[in-house]
Amino acid sequence: MGSSSSSVNNIPHAQELMQETGFSAAHILRLYERFKLLDKDKSGQLRPQDFVAVRELALNPIGDRIISAFFSPRQETVDFASFVRILAHFRPTDRNRSRDGAQQEPANSSIRKLKFAFQMYDQDRDGKISRAELLQLVTVTVKVLRAMLGMQVTEEQLQSIAERAIQEADLDRDDTISFDEFRKSLEKVDIDHKMSIRFLR
Structure with a gap:
């Protein structure tokens, strides 16, 4: 591990990223x-x-959609630190890790x-998932099912799937899905x- 920690010292902000994200020196090296x-x-x-x-x-x-999640609106590139912070969302939650007075939840917490x-659905970043955004994702998913299983799904069936998802999740009946919903x-x-x-892991 000595060689790992000495190599990680050559990576800009590595110690800070390890503290912030919970990644080990070996993870930071692999991600780098x-x-x-x-x-x-x-x-x-990138x-x-x-x-x-x-x-x-x-x-x-x-x-x-996953790729677009690495980029905030009007952002065209991502540096290494941003790359690591995004990937931290996909780290399994470490329930034993203390937050050491951190200002916010760790990226790998359930809420984060x-x-x-939610952002992968909310493509226009307005804080709500519209019927059109949900339909777009349902359409992509069904296309995959068609290709994999040879399923034939009509446009009306796609609309019905999106409608049902909205009805089940839209508790305040405003025709969109908020983050809380x-x-x-x-x-x-x-x-x-x-x-x-x-x-x-």
Whole structure:
């Protein structure tokens, strides 16, 4: 581990990132290597097209939404520190880790994972998931099912699926899903399990 910690000292802000995200020195080193592999032009910044090289994202039906989650509106690149902070959402929750007076929940807390997932639906970032945004995601999911299972789903069936999801989650009947409604609709889902990446354990 001595060599890991001495190598991690060569990574900008590594100690700070380890404290903030809960990643170990070995994780930071591994993430730094992956970041450098994606950074084809060696600029120290990643662009959305750099993420397409990640096979799992290229094959994922919502890969474009996952990639867009790395970038805030009007942001065209991501540096290593931002890359690590986003990936921290996918770390399994460490229930024993103290927050040491931290100002906010760790990125891998259940609430932060839910907020991250919510942003993947809320494409216009207005704080609500509209019927159109939900329909767009349902359409992508159904296209994958069509390809995998040869299912035939009509436009009316797509609309019906989106309508039912809105009706079940939209508790205040304003025709959109707020973050609180989204959170309540997923109370029985193990978000930590669903939003964990194996290599980040």
